[in-house]
Amino acid sequence: MREPTLRPVATFATVLSRELQLAYRRPADLLNPLFFFAVVTSLFPIAVSPLPEVLELIGPGVVWIAALLAALLPLSTHYAQDYEDGTLEHYLLSGQSLVAICIAKTVGLWLVAGLPLVLASLVVSGSYGLAPSTFGVMSITLASGSYALCALGAVAAALTVGVQRASALIALLVLPMMVPVLIFGTRAISLTATNMPAKGPIYLVLAVTLLAALLTPLATAAALRISME
Amino acid sequence: MMEWLAMGGYAFYVWTSFGLTLLALVGNLVFAKRRHQRILVELRHANSVDEAEPRGGFQEVAT
Amino acid sequence: MWTWFHKLASPPHFYRLAGLWAPWFLGLSLIGMAIGLYGGLVTAPADYQQGDAFRIIYVHVPSAYLSLMAYVVMAVASAIGLVWRMKLAHAVAAGAAPIGASFTFLALATGSLWGKPMWGTWWQWSDPRMLTELILLFLYFGFMALRANITDRQRADKASAVLALVGVVNVVLVHYSVEWWSSLHQGQTVMNSEATMPSSMLVPLLVMILSFSLFFGAVLLHRLRGEVLIREANARWVRRLVQEGGSLEAAK
Numbered sequence: 137m138r139e140p141t142l143r144p145v146a147t148f149a150t151v152l153s154r155e156l157q158l159a160y161r162r163p164a165d166l167l168n169p170l171f172f173f174a175v176v177t178s179l180f181p182i183a184v185s186p187l188p189e190v191l192e193l194i195g196p197g198v199v200w201i202a203a204l205l206a207a208l209l210p211l212s213t214h215y216a217q218d219y220e221d222g223t224l225e226h227y228l229l230s231g232q233s234l235v236a237i238c239i240a241k242t243v244g245l246w247l248v249a250g251l252p253l254v255l256a257s258l259v260v261s262g263s264y265g266l267a268p269s270t271f272g273v274m275s276i277t278l279a280s281g282s283y284a285l286c287a288l289g290a291v292a293a294a295l296t297v298g299v300q301r302a303s304a305l306i307a308l309l310v311l312p313m314m315v316p317v318l319i320f321g322t323r324a325i326s327l328t329a330t331n332m333p334a335k336g337p338i339y340l341v342l343a344v345t346l347l348a349a350l351l352t353p354l355a356t357a358a359a360l361r362i363s364m365e
Numbered sequence: 366m367m368e369w370l371a372m373g374g375y376a377f378y379v380w381t382s383f384g385l386t387l388l389a390l391v392g393n394l395v396f397a398k399r400r401h402q403r404i405l406v407e408l409r410h411a412n413s414v415d416e417a418e419p420r421g422g423f424q425e426v427a428t
Numbered sequence: 429m430w431t432w433f434h435k436l437a438s439p440p441h442f443y444r445l446a447g448l449w450a451p452w453f454l455g456l457s458l459i460g461m462a463i464g465l466y467g468g469l470v471t472a473p474a475d476y477q478q479g480d481a482f483r484i485i486y487v488h489v490p491s492a493y494l495s496l497m498a499y500v501v502m503a504v505a506s507a508i509g510l511v512w513r514m515k516l517a518h519a520v521a522a523g524a525a526p527i528g529a530s531f532t533f534l535a536l537a538t539g540s541l542w543g544k545p546m547w548g549t550w551w552q553w554s555d556p557r558m559l560t561e562l563i564l565l566f567l568y569f570g571f572m573a574l575r576a577n578i579t580d581r582q583r584a585d586k587a588s589a590v591l592a593l594v595g596v597v598n599v600v601l602v603h604y605s606v607e608w609w610s611s612l613h614q615g616q617t618v619m620n621s622e623a624t625m626p627s628s629m630l631v632p633l634l635v636m637i638l639s640f641s642l643f644f645g646a647v648l649l650h651r652l653r654g655e656v657l658i659r660e661a662n663a664r665w666v667r668r669l670v671q672e673g674g675s676l677e678a679a680k
Contacts, residue, residue, distance in 0.1 A: 372480040372481075372483065373474055373479040373481075374479070374480075375479060375480050375481040375545055378481055378541045378544060378545050379480060379481065379483050382484045382487055382537075382538040382541045382542070383487055385534065385537050385538065386487040386491065386534060386538065389491075389530055389531070389533070389534045390643060392530070393527055393643075393647045394454070394643075394646070394647055394650070397527075397647045397648075397650035397651045397654070398650050400651065400654045401651070401653045401654040401657070403654075404654045404657045404658055405657065408657060408661055408670045409671075411661070412667055412670050412671060
């Protein structure tokens with residue numbers, strides 16, 4: 137019996153809806169990064185200083201780094217779970233476009249783990265005393281940056297499928313690659329906070345994200361084939 | 366000679382840099398050669414085990 | 429020409445050639461270093477601004493150059509290994525990584541030793557070159573950690589090759605973003621006078637860069653011999669080589 141080959145768009149839709157259903161049934165996947173983010177960001181005022189001027193200065197960086205670390209959490213199970221229950225093998229043998237499957241899984245991950253963090257970051261920014269004028273820039277850059285993280289993280293997750301203790305390895309592989317997005321993202325927010333034009337760095341965040349979004353699915357698909365050989 | 370060694374007051378920084386570099390270069394060479402030797406020894410070991418037990422064979426060398 | 433390449437890619441042939449070439453690379457690089465060091469430490473005049481501290485350039489710049497070169501070698505070899513399924517290319521990538529990491533560390537250490545008398549601090553976060561080198565070091569660590577954590581060698585070869593290719597795009601992005609970022613923080617840099625360097629200073633530097641590259645070649649050849657043996661462990665020529673304990677020395 138051979139399954140009919142779907143068009144990539146249909147494959148994408150099927151896999152994405154599966155990802156979202158799975159997330160709906162396991163709300164812990166959605167909530168763990170959020171709780172982690174909340175705890176980490178509340179430790180900084182305690183450890184560094186609760187003074188408003190300090191919080192305003194470190195706010196963008198703290199929110200960004202905490203969001204990156206929180207978004208790393210679900211990566212270690214991103215492909216490992218599919219690998220363990222055999223879904224991954226089905227994906228590879230199905231004859232459907234593996235790139236479409238990878239993109240769908242990345243988008244699913246971003247919807248579940250990335251976007252909620254953007255909302256949470258606004259709450260935290262407010263508590264840090266960042267000007268409300270920065271919220272728009274914060275949302276755009278974090279939404280974009282978290283997608284870049286999901287896309288790069290997917291490559292690392294695919295490379296480490298079946299590897300013991302993969303989570304620390306994934307962090308080591310992904311975090312250095314986030315430096316450009318981190319630089320432009322935090323800069324855009326600090327510029328906006330001081331009423332300076334921030335279009336340049338915003339476009340650069342979007343450009344780097346676009347590059348990651350276009351190139352990494354190919355690398356992820358190749359990595360999955362290598363890992364499953 | 367002493368004046369040259371003093372490096373215009375920067376002796377510590379200059380000579381530490383050159384010393385570290387020497388250490389790194391020698392280390393690189395020694396580790397590379399030693400790893401090659403160790404692999405040869407381990408392969409010989411695996412082979413001698415192999416003769417007693419033909420199904421085995423070389424599996425993995427610690428990196 | 430092609431047959432020559434094919435012969436080179438054959439593991440037993442390469443293993444033997446690598447053993448023959450390595451001493452030449454090493455010898456030439458040592459002669460070059462002796463010349464470069466004499467030029468840099470003795471005949472080159474002290475810098476009018478930095479005094480004798482500038483002489484650190486003769487180990488710092490070659491290390492920094494090799495830290496990047498090794499990454500390029502690693503990425504190109506990875507691409508060749510993935511596209512043409514060449515074991516030898518994967519061996520090159522695996523062998524270049526630890527050497528590149530060590531030169532990256534050396535570039536950071538000597539940069540720090542140079543920075544202390546010039547900037548007054550061991551580490552300057554706003555210096556774009558040091559920051560790029562630091563990220564580069566992390567990328568090397570990632571590459572080696574991934575290899576170390578995958579037990580199957582073929583999979584480790586291919587997986588780390590994919591990582592190296594993703595990483596090489598990243599190195600370029602990191603370089604430009606860090607440069608842009610540090611320009612906002614008025615990053616000062618130790619050396620901006622390379623272009624106007626008099627030849628009594630420049631020539632020894634070029635000689636040192638060339639010698640370091642030859643040294644890199646010599647170490648890589650030694651590492652490759654080991655990597656080739658591991659990958660060919662069950663081949664007949666390796667078994668013969670290993671059994672003939674006596675001719676082992678001859679093959680070396």
